[in-house]
Amino acid sequence: MKYIFTLFVWALSLSAQQSTTASARWQITADFYGTTRYYRLDLDQRDAAHLSGTFSGTKLTGALTGGHLSLSGKADDGGDTRFDAMLQDDALTGTLSFGDPSAPPLVVPFTAILVKPLVRATPQTHEFNPTAYYRQFSPFYKPVLAANPGDTIHTTTVDAGGSDAQNIKRIAGGNPQTGPFYIQGAQPGDTLVVHIDRLKLNRNTAGSDDQLVQSALSPDLAVKTRDNNKGVTWKLDLEHMTASPDPSSEHLKALNVPLHPMLGCIATATSPGGAPPPTGDSGSFGGNMDFNEIAEGATVYLPVVNPGALLYFGDGHALQGDGELNGNALETSMDVTVTVDLISGKRLGFPRVETEMQIIALGYSGYLDDAFKDATSNMADWLMDDYKLTPSEVAQFLGVAAHYRVTEVADRNSGVALKIDKALLKNLSAPQKSQ
Amino acid sequence: MKYIFTLFVWALSLSAQQSTTASARWQITADFYGTTRYYRLDLDQRDAAHLSGTFSGTKLTGALTGGHLSLSGKADDGGDTRFDAMLQDDALTGTLSFGDPSAPPLVVPFTAILVKPLVRATPQTHEFNPTAYYRQFSPFYKPVLAANPGDTIHTTTVDAGGSDAQNIKRIAGGNPQTGPFYIQGAQPGDTLVVHIDRLKLNRNTAGSDDQLVQSALSPDLAVKTRDNNKGVTWKLDLEHMTASPDPSSEHLKALNVPLHPMLGCIATATSPGGAPPPTGDSGSFGGNMDFNEIAEGATVYLPVVNPGALLYFGDGHALQGDGELNGNALETSMDVTVTVDLISGKRLGFPRVETEMQIIALGYSGYLDDAFKDATSNMADWLMDDYKLTPSEVAQFLGVAAHYRVTEVADRNSGVALKIDKALLKNLSAPQKSQ
Numbered sequence: 001m002k003y004i005f006t007l008f009v010w011a012l013s014l015s016a017q018q019s020t021t022a023s024a025r026w027q028i029t030a031d032f033y034g035t036t037r038y039y040r041l042d043l044d045q046r047d048a049a050h051l052s053g054t055f056s057g058t059k060l061t062g063a064l065t066g067g068h069l070s071l072s073g074k075a076d077d078g079g080d081t082r083f084d085a086m087l088q089d090d091a092l093t094g095t096l097s098f099g100d101p102s103a104p105p106l107v108v109p110f111t112a113i114l115v116k117p118l119v120r121a122t123p124q125t126h127e128f129n130p131t132a133y134y135r136q137f138s139p140f141y142k143p144v145l146a147a148n149p150g151d152t153i154h155t156t157t158v159d160a161g162g163s164d165a166q167n168i169k170r171i172a173g174g175n176p177q178t179g180p181f182y183i184q185g186a187q188p189g190d191t192l193v194v195h196i197d198r199l200k201l202n203r204n205t206a207g208s209d210d211q212l213v214q215s216a217l218s219p220d221l222a223v224k225t226r227d228n229n230k231g232v233t234w235k236l237d238l239e240h241m242t243a244s245p246d247p248s249s250e251h252l253k254a255l256n257v258p259l260h261p262m263l264g265c266i267a268t269a270t271s272p273g274g275a276p277p278p279t280g281d282s283g284s285f286g287g288n289m290d291f292n293e294i295a296e297g298a299t300v301y302l303p304v305v306n307p308g309a310l311l312y313f314g315d316g317h318a319l320q321g322d323g324e325l326n327g328n329a330l331e332t333s334m335d336v337t338v339t340v341d342l343i344s345g346k347r348l349g350f351p352r353v354e355t356e357m358q359i360i361a362l363g364y365s366g367y368l369d370d371a372f373k374d375a376t377s378n379m380a381d382w383l384m385d386d387y388k389l390t391p392s393e394v395a396q397f398l399g400v401a402a403h404y405r406v407t408e409v410a411d412r413n414s415g416v417a418l419k420i421d422k423a424l425l426k427n428l429s430a431p432q433k434s435q
Numbered sequence: 436m437k438y439i440f441t442l443f444v445w446a447l448s449l450s451a452q453q454s455t456t457a458s459a460r461w462q463i464t465a466d467f468y469g470t471t472r473y474y475r476l477d478l479d480q481r482d483a484a485h486l487s488g489t490f491s492g493t494k495l496t497g498a499l500t501g502g503h504l505s506l507s508g509k510a511d512d513g514g515d516t517r518f519d520a521m522l523q524d525d526a527l528t529g530t531l532s533f534g535d536p537s538a539p540p541l542v543v544p545f546t547a548i549l550v551k552p553l554v555r556a557t558p559q560t561h562e563f564n565p566t567a568y569y570r571q572f573s574p575f576y577k578p579v580l581a582a583n584p585g586d587t588i589h590t591t592t593v594d595a596g597g598s599d600a601q602n603i604k605r606i607a608g609g610n611p612q613t614g615p616f617y618i619q620g621a622q623p624g625d626t627l628v629v630h631i632d633r634l635k636l637n638r639n640t641a642g643s644d645d646q647l648v649q650s651a652l653s654p655d656l657a658v659k660t661r662d663n664n665k666g667v668t669w670k671l672d673l674e675h676m677t678a679s680p681d682p683s684s685e686h687l688k689a690l691n692v693p694l695h696p697m698l699g700c701i702a703t704a705t706s707p708g709g710a711p712p713p714t715g716d717s718g719s720f721g722g723n724m725d726f727n728e729i730a731e732g733a734t735v736y737l738p739v740v741n742p743g744a745l746l747y748f749g750d751g752h753a754l755q756g757d758g759e760l761n762g763n764a765l766e767t768s769m770d771v772t773v774t775v776d777l778i779s780g781k782r783l784g785f786p787r788v789e790t791e792m793q794i795i796a797l798g799y800s801g802y803l804d805d806a807f808k809d810a811t812s813n814m815a816d817w818l819m820d821d822y823k824l825t826p827s828e829v830a831q832f833l834g835v836a837a838h839y840r841v842t843e844v845a846d847r848n849s850g851v852a853l854k855i856d857k858a859l860l861k862n863l864s865a866p867q868k869s870q
Contacts (some may be wrong), residue, residue: 208834210827215804218812220784224819225826232831243835251828254864257835321837325811326830349655368803369650369849372841376760377653384659391660392645393686395761396667399643400678400692402756404841406807406851414804416841429689 022051022064022087025345027187027307030096030110037273038188038306041083041112043071055081058098069094077101090114115187118344123150133158133176133314137287138276139269139306143182146308152197152339153181157314160264160331165202167333175265175279175288175315182308183340190304191348192268192311193341199261199296199316199334206234206243206318206330213327215409234330236318243319243330257319261334262295264288264315264324268302279314282364282413286351288315289362289415290324290408293355301343301352311340324410350378358403359420364413368406375404375418387428397428457486457499457522460780462622462742465531465545472708473623473741474531476518476547478506490516493533504529512536525549550622553779558585568593568611568749572722573711574704574741578617581743587632587774588616592749595699595766600637602768610700610714610723610750617743618775625739626783627703627746628776634696634731634751634769641669641678641753641765648762650844669765671753678754678765692754696769697730699723699750699759703737714749717799717848721786723750724797724850725759725843728790736778736787746775759845785813793838794855799848803841806851810839814853822863832863 028039043053045064053060053071058081062071069092071083078101085094092112099106128145147153158164161173170176186192211228212221235246241259245252267286270276282288286302294300302309313336320329353360361382363374379398383389389397401424407415463474478488480499488495488506493516497506504527506518513536520529527547534541563580582588593599596608605611621627646663647656670681676694680687702721705711717723721737729735737744748771755764788795796817798809814833818824824832836859842850 208831210830212811212830212833216808216811218805218808221808221812221815224815225830228827228830230827245831249825249828249831251822251824251864252831254862255832255859256862257859319835321833321835322839323807323837324834325837326834330835368807370653372758372803372844373651373653373656376647376651377656380656380659387686389686390684392663392665393684395645395647395660395663396643396680396684396687397690398647398756399759399761400754400756400765402758402760404757406839406841409804409807424690424692427689427691428686 022069025115025187025189026092026112027115028096028110028112030108032108032273035273037271040187040189055083080105085110085112115344116185118149118185118342120150121148123152123339124148125152125154128153128155128178130155130178133162133171133178134180134312135172135174135176135279136276137177137267137269137279137285137312139272139310140276141180143180143308143310146182146184147340148184149340149342152337154335154337156202157263157316157334157336159207159333160315160328161207163333165333167203167205177265177267177279177312177314178336179312180269180310181340183311183342184308186304186309186342187307187344188305189345189347190309191343191346192302192304192309193343194266194300194302194311195339195341196263196294196296196298196300196336197339198337199263200337201236201238201259201261201318202333202335204236204238206236206332208232208234208328208330209326211327212325213410215414216323216325234318236330236332259319260292260295262292262317262320263313263336264290264317264320264329266294266300266302266313267311268304269306269310269312271305279312280411282411282415284348284350288411289351289364290315290317290320290329290410291353291362291415291417292317292320292322292407293353293360293417297356299354301348301354303348304342309342313338322406322408324408327410348378349381350374352378352382353417357422359422359425361418362407362415363418364415366413368409368414368416371414371416372404375416379418379420387425389428457504460550460622461527461547462550463531463545463547465543467543467708470708472706475622475624490518515540520545520547550779551620553584553620553777555585556583558587558774559583560587560589563588563590563613565590565613568597568606568613569615569747570607570609570611570714571711572612572702572704572714572720572747574707574745575711576615578615578743578745581617581619582775583619584775584777587772589770589772591637592698592751592769592771594642594768595750595763596642598768600768602638602640612700612702612714612747612749613771614747615704615745616775618746618777619743620779621739621744621777622742622779623740624780624782625744626778626781627737627739627744628778629701629735629737629746630774630776631698631729631731631733631735631771632774633772634698635772636671636673636694636696636753637768637770639671639673641671641767643667643669643763643765644761646762647760648845650849651758651760669753671765671767694754695727695730697727697752697755698748698771699725699752699755699764701729701735701737701748702746703739704741704745704747706740714747715846717846717850719783719785723846724786724799725750725752725755725764725845726788726797726850726852727752727755727757727842728788728795728852732791734789736783736789738783739777744777748773757841757843759843762845783813784816785809787813787817788852792857794857794860796853797842797850798853799850801848803844803849803851806849807839810851810853814855822860824863
């Protein structure tokens with residue numbers, strides 16, 4: 001699924017005498033009292049003196065005269081928003097003033113660069129051998145590699161405990177991540193597309209345990225399982241692609257479960273304006289989603305908040321039942337191959353996944369009831385945006401087409417997936433979804 | 436799956452001189468200050484003078500002398516439990532004394548009958564044409580038909596709005612039920628087994644609507660769907676087994692969804708000691724579970740609380756996405772054929788379902804988070820009881836084997852289903868489950 005942001009950019013000129021236009025999407029970097037924040041500004045220039053635009057949902061009007069840009073508008077809460085900047089060499093520099101109408105306006109310096117249409121280079125494959133791993137989905141770690149949209153990255157991940165393919169501890173545990181990967185041309189407000197080409201298991205053991213997480217325990221079951229607290233090693237048979245506990249207890253001796261490798265974590269870095277989430281957390285940025293359909297062949301869609309997107313992944317699971325009921329799945333290291341892409345100008349509220357047969361909207365929240373609402377809202381937006389359904393049609397369609405799964409309950413956030421069969425989507429007589 | 440309650444009953448005699456035994460399961464009917472309550476009493480007689488037993492989890496000891504039964508024991512809370520009764524013609528009559536140790540004991544008269552081993556007659560098929568429908572899962576309505584374990588019942592259900600195969604209103608709406616069916620030999624403490632042989636659609640329309648229930652709405656989605664409030668008729672193509680909204684809105688014109696008839700409600704009557712739940716509710720008794728795998732070929736297991744079980748079913752859906760997101764599914768009337776059976780001496784905490792490929796434990800509660808725990812606990816008990824897994828093994832097995840689905844969010848209770856593939860159960864080296 002592609003969404004081409006319709007962008008008409010004419011030559012910009014410092015000379016007010018020439019016919020110029022600032023009609024474009026701008027990526028703003030603001031210095032917010034010492035903290036960097038990114039914003040998106042869309043401008044449309046009717047003629048030399050008349051500009052209109054949108055900034056964080058506020059409609060703006062103004063002019064570009066003699067290289068000086070001046071814009072203002074009223075936010076929904078009545079607060080004034082003003083831009084005052086100079087245009088030079090496809091860049092704006094100036095001040096942005098906004099805030100609550102009952103308080104003095106916040107005035108912050110900013111620079112803005114023109115978001116250029118995505119130009120696709122010949123796809124390349126990058127080999128990356130990580131030497132460090134990170135335990136925050138942070139925008140502050142230096143990118144390890146820059147890839148273009150269309151490029152493929154082959155790398156490795158350590159297990160959730162920080163051990164590699166040789167079972168050698170490389171870093172303390174807690175879902176250490178490989179990355180961040182910088183995706184050229186990714187701007188705040190875009191969607192990062194990550195196609196999972198290959199998840200190759202690279203050792204014959206995985207670690208788990210025999211407890212059930214608190215979110216799965218009724219009082220009755222808590223009493224019955226009160227003595228569970230044991231690490232369990234699973235042997236991975238990479239030839240037959242099955243797993244068995246080893247050593248095994250009495251009744252699990254013949255248990256041989258098909259492997260289904262997946263990534264527990266996949267994320268874009270969060271805003272530099274807030275504290276980066278630890279790699280046990282999940283949210284709009286993706287993160288520790290622990291969804292067992294984020295596997296080979298799946299495509300994951302994530303919102304871009306930082307320039308370059310800053311893609312992280314890790315926490316490979318050789319196999320995981322729904323919910324990650326043990327707190328750990330079958331935690332192991334992996335060789336990972338992904339191909340990245342961008343949907344310019346489209347930003348998601350929550351991650352989405354596409355598999356061969358289904359589209360899947362995810363929701364993550366502290367309670368399953370709220371995650372259920374988030375997943376439903378995410379899918380409703382998908383159907384309204386890409387399949388042009390009205391709200392009434394969304395309700396009728398979901399009423400017969402929705403499949404809900406619980407993805408995980410092991411962490412601070414629980415997750416719900418809303419899945420729709422692509423076979424049914426084909427029957428929607430929609431204006432074809434944007435390419 | 437069958438569970439034969441091992442029952443050795445020797446002839447009972449009023450004469451203390453003869454060799455007698457009261458070793459048996461007894462079904463108690465107590466007159467609890469004007470309200471009937473059912474209990475189960477299990478007795479084991481070592482010799483004429485020494486009886487031991489279990490009543491509501493309390494261990495009892497006593498004697499049967501000269502037709503006079505005397506039993507007592509202390510409950511976990513320190514309260515005294517006493518039985519004082521006369522045995523005559525396989526029946527006990529007397530008083531039962533129990534209660535909180537800090538208050539005067541409750542003394543209630545009771546009668547008890549001997550629970551006889553299940554004797555299977557030649558299976559029969561019953562035709563039942565309902566003339567009344569009920570909107571409570573009540574133990575107080577007169578059974579419409581008595582069937583033996585193994586018997587098949589063919590009948591009809593009206594839709595959730597009370598209309599029949601001719602779309603003629605037969606009763607006010609609110610999931611009116613067909614039944615109650617009395618199952619011979621069913622005793623409190625048993626499990627009723629209902630195999631759904633056939634759900635035959637008998638008209639070519641179903642009613643639904645275009646709203647989304649509150650439990651599915653994030654604030655954002657609530658705003659977008661605020662104008663939804665429209666009834667929708669779906670046309671059922673019984674030849675091709677598909678459904679389409681009729682008339683259809685613009686983008687749903689080509690929508691043609693495969694039909695999958697299911698029973699929204701299936702239940703046993705609840706205890707006469709409490710108010711009967713309305714037919715929109717769900718719980719340990721089953722009820723308005725709205726689970727779209729309660730369909731042809733599925734077997735539903737329900738706890739028996741009343742003598743005869745008192746089976747109700749109705750609320751047929753031609754098709755329903757997970758969650759019953761519209762509050763109504765594709766509501767329609769049906770021809771229903773079920774075969775009933777009993778598992779003597781086994782009582783479930785929550786309903787269970789078995790399909791060709793999976794076993795499914797259900798949980799229903801006000802919040803999905805609690806329903807999730809209930810479903811997990813239900814499955815853990817299933818694995819411990821029938822597959823002899825230890826609590827540690829249950830956790831290891833569920834960690835790799837669990838599939839969770841959200842069944843419904845439309846009613847007072849939300850539901851979660853925990854599903855396990857039978858292919859994996861075959862690999863559990865358990866002492867074979869009880870036949």
